[in-house]
Amino acid sequence: xxxxxxxxxxxxxxxxxxxxxxxxxxxxxxxxxxxxxxxxxxxxxxxxxxxxxxxxxxxxxxxxxxxxxxxxxxxxxxxxxxxxxxxxxxxxxxxxxxxxxxxxxxxxxxxxxxxxxxxxxxxxxxxxxxxxxxxxxxxxxxxxxxxxxxxxxxxxxxxxxxxxxxxxxxxxxxxxxxxxxxxxxxxxxxxxxxxxxxxxxxxxxxxxxxxxxxxxxxxxxxxxxxxxxxxxxxxxxxxxxxxxxxxxxxxxxxxxxxxxxxxxxxxxxxxxxxxxxxxxxxxxxxxxxxxxxxxx
Numbered sequence: 569x570x571x572x573x574x575x576x577x578x579x580x581x582x583x584x585x586x587x588x589x590x591x592x593x594x595x596x597x598x599x600x601x602x603x604x605x606x607x608x609x610x611x612x613x614x615x616x617x618x619x620x621x622x623x624x625x626x627x628x629x630x631x632x633x634x635x636x637x638x639x640x641x642x643x644x645x646x647x648x649x650x651x652x653x654x655x656x657x658x659x660x661x662x663x664x665x666x667x668x669x670x671x672x673x674x675x676x677x678x679x680x681x682x683x684x685x686x687x688x689x690x691x692x693x694x695x696x697x698x699x700x701x702x703x704x705x706x707x708x709x710x711x712x713x714x715x716x717x718x719x720x721x722x723x724x725x726x727x728x729x730x731x732x733x734x735x736x737x738x739x740x741x742x743x744x745x746x747x748x749x750x751x752x753x754x755x756x757x758x759x760x761x762x763x764x765x766x767x768x769x770x771x772x773x774x775x776x777x778x779x780x781x782x783x784x785x786x787x788x789x790x791x792x793x794x795x796x797x798x799x800x801x802x803x804x805x806x807x808x809x810x811x812x813x814x815x816x817x818x819x820x821x822x823x824x825x826x827x828x829x830x831x832x833x834x835x836x837x838x839x840x841x842x843x844x845x846x847x848x849x850x851x852x853x854x855x856x857x858x859x860x861x862x863x864x
Contacts (some may be wrong), residue, residue, distance in 0.1 A: 604688040616641050616670040624686070630809050636688045636831030638721035641758055642667055642788040643684060643833040644674040658776055681843045685834040687852055690827035691816045693736060698751055699812040701834070704848035706810070708796050715792035717744065717835040718774065718812060722785055727821050736824045738830060740789070742772040743811045745800025751811045766796050769800075772810065 571816050589602055620640040624632035643670035647655065655661040680682055707714060724736040743751055743766070754766050774789035781787040799808035816828045838845055 639831040691817040722830040810846035
C-alpha cells in the first residue's frame with residue numbers, strides 16, 4: 569500500500585517486486601518487468617501438483633486421486649515471507665493469502681523430522697472415518713518447536729458454481745485422551761450440527777477453526793507448539809493417542825447412490841533435525857470406519 573502527501577492510502581498494482589518476473593518487448597528501456605494475476609499463479613500451482621502426483625504414484629504404486637494431490641499440495645503450504653505484523657488477523661490472512669505458498673521441496677518425500685501420513689479413501693454420506701495415531705515419545709520429549717498440519721480435499725457434487733450449493737460438506741478434527749469407542753460415541757451425536765458434546769479439553773484446537781473453512785473443498789488446518797504438548801493418554805493405553813476424525817454431511821439429496829471420495833494428509837513435523845520421527849510413526853496408524861450416522 570502506498571500514499572502520497574495529503575492523499576489517502578491506496579494499493580499499488582505496478583510495484584515490480586509484487587509481481588512475477590517476466591520478459592517483454594522493450595518498454596521504457598526495460599526488457600524485464602513483472603506481472604500478477606492467476607495467469608502467473610496457475611503455472612506455479614500446476615508445477616507443484618505435477619511433482620506431488622509423481623511423488624504419490626511412487627509411494628502408493630498406483631495413480632493418486634486428484635483429491636490426494638490437492639491435499640498433499642495443501643499440506644506443503646507455508647506462510648509467505650513478509651513481516652509478521654502484516655498477517656496478524658487470522659481471517660484477513662485467510663482472505664489475502666489463503667493457506668500460503670507451496671514449498672515444492674516438501675512434496676517429494678518424508679524426512680526424519682517431517683513425516684506425512686496419507687490416505688486416499690471414500691466415506692459413506694453422513695458417516696465417519698476415524699484415524700488413530702499413537703504419538704511417539706520422541707515427538708513429545710525432544711526440545712524445540714513442533715506441530716501438526718492436516719489437509720483434507722474432496723470433490724462433492726454441485727448444482728451451480730455457488731458454494732452454498734455443495735451437495736456434501738466434509739470436516740476434520742483432532743481429538744486426544746479418548747478411546748476409539750469414546751470418539752465414536754461422542755462424535756456420532758450432533759457433530760454435523762456443530763454441537764459440542766465432547767468432554768472439556770479433548771479437542772486439539774487446530775487453526776483456522778473448521779467453521780471458517782467449512783465451505784472449502786480443500787481444508788488446511790494447523791497447530792504449533794513451542795514446548796512439549798500436553799496430550800492426554802486414553803484409558804487402557806500407555807502413550808498419548810490422537811484420533812483424526814473425518815466426517816461427511818449430506819446437505820441435500822442428489823439422486824445418486826455413492827460414497828464421497830477424499831484425500832487426507834496429516835503432517836507431523838519437528839524443528840530438530842536429529843529426531844527420528846519417520847521410524848517412530850511408522851505402523852502407528854489405524855483406520856476405523858464408524859458405522860454410525862452422524863447426528864443420529
